[in-house]
Amino acid sequence: MKKELFTIDYTRIPRAEFDDELRILEQSAEQAALKAYAPYSRFNVGAALLMDNGEIVVGSNQENAAYPSGICAERTAIYYAGAHFPDVGIKKLVLVAITEGRRVEEISPCGACRQVIMESSMRHHAYPVYMVGVDSAIVLDDCRFLLPFGFDGKDLPQTS
Numbered sequence: 801m802k803k804e805l806f807t808i809d810y811t812r813i814p815r816a817e818f819d820d821e822l823r824i825l826e827q828s829a830e831q832a833a834l835k836a837y838a839p840y841s842r843f844n845v846g847a848a849l850l851m852d853n854g855e856i857v858v859g860s861n862q863e864n865a866a867y868p869s870g871i872c873a874e875r876t877a878i879y880y881a882g883a884h885f886p887d888v889g890i891k892k893l894v895l896v897a898i899t900e901g902r903r904v905e906e907i908s909p910c911g912a913c914r915q916v917i918m919e920s921s922m923r924h925h926a927y928p929v930y931m932v933g934v935d936s937a938i939v940l941d942d943c944r945f946l947l948p949f950g951f952d953g954k955d956l957p958q959t960s
């Protein structure tokens with residue numbers, strides 16, 4: 801028996817050190833969050849994807865009276881990107897959240913979104929995730945770190 805270690809490092813960027821690109825993506829995510837349909841949780845999430853072709857794709861959470869039918873901001877954005885730019889990789893994912901009129905501290909993707917983020921990176925390449933809060937952002941250089949030991953489907957039977 802042998803203990804093994806899984807370590808994840810991340811960077812915290814103070815707001816004063818945000819570069820122009822991060823500021824623009826944060827604004828895009830915030831605008832998206834303001835358009836969320838979240839009458840049940842009143843928790844608005846915005847996601848902005850910078851694509852390899854320079855496009856910015858945004859998404860917000862879209863809720864439903866049948867609660868499980870709702871979808872998170874991250875999946876809204878990633879599925880939009882998959883539908884509109886199937887051959888383009890994602891360069892960055894930037895997340896913000898607003899509740900009770902205020903931005904929240906670093907918003908962290910739910911488990912289902914982590915799964916979808918992982919597969920979106922496998923379609924093209926890995927990309928960083930920026931969880932942007934009020935005073936700082938947490939950056940994971942490789943989005944796959946969000947889901948250690950995740951299910952990546954590689955053992956599924958091959959279809960020819």
Ligand code: THU
Binds near residue numbers: 841861870873874
């Ligand atoms: N939500 C997101 O859109 N993204 C996250 O990363 C966490 C949670 C949404 C789902 C639901 O509409 C609301 O936030 C409260 O959970």
